[in-house]
Amino acid sequence: MQFTLGITGDLLTNEGNPCFGLQPLEALYKEKKILVEWMDPSIQILSEKETSKYDAILLNSPRLNKGSINPKNNKVKIVSRFGVGYDSVDLDVLKKNKIILTNTPNAVRRPVAVASLTMILSLSGKLLVKDNLVRQGRWNERTNHMGVGLINKTLGVVGFGGIGREFVKISNGLFKNIICYDPFVGKEEMKNLQVDKVDFDEIANSSDFLVILCDLNEKTRGMIDSNFLNKMKTSSYLINLSRGPVVNENDLIASLRQNKIAGAGLDVMTNEPIEKNNELINFKNTILTPHSLCWTDECFDSIAKEAITSILAYFNNKQIINRVV
16 A cells, blocks of 8 residues: 655755755655655645645645644644754644654754854854955955853853753853753853853843744743743853744833944744834844754754664554654
């Protein structure tokens, strides 16, 4: 019996090629009973049309909500998320319809950790500002744009999961000290990586560079708000590579407008794509990237292989390692 896999079309390049290359697909093509199809790249929310057609879905950006599934004709048995986050998927709907959800936590750890450090180095060195000095013929103004050294600074991390730990490993030695807020990880566990566990107020008060790497859930949604931002140093920088809604965007804009923090680096926003009239775009002390700073050939190759491995594990009735539900 044919097993049909649908891959969301937003993973295709403009030329119609897989953005992660062809090699990860070879494992699927070896299975003669698996048919691989690409969905329409314009799909933003999965509909009954897709879920009644495919046994498995390799899902990147499109959302899966209550309206995506009709229990009377649903065919999907497994949804494999292309990435670690799954806030775009309605977990209750999957559970009610006994659909498995997987993600790719191992593939993204190093790339997101490197992207986080990239954002810090770009902000501290005023990379974009200095790039503009050259392009605009303002070379001799460089003494007006001194960067910020790290050796006497405190790095703060919100979230000590796989990505947070990887980030700490590559950041050790660059800063005076590293502190972390994560209510689910013990003091000794952090100490093993030379990190001091602090509470929520302390991470705001003491961080010179604060990196958000936690999950988005009902407890973390909007937790970086005006109350938190007002406790940060005026010389500090906020970096978010988790999910946009973890930060109250309006409060952040107000904080930047009033110079309550030195700047921000955001790879994620509340609405994606960001609105054309969003005030964040106008600030010269922000670096904004389109939820893709960690995207490299190595990263996408690893994500694709990990996501496909989960689908093949289901198909071959083997243990699924990265199962979420």
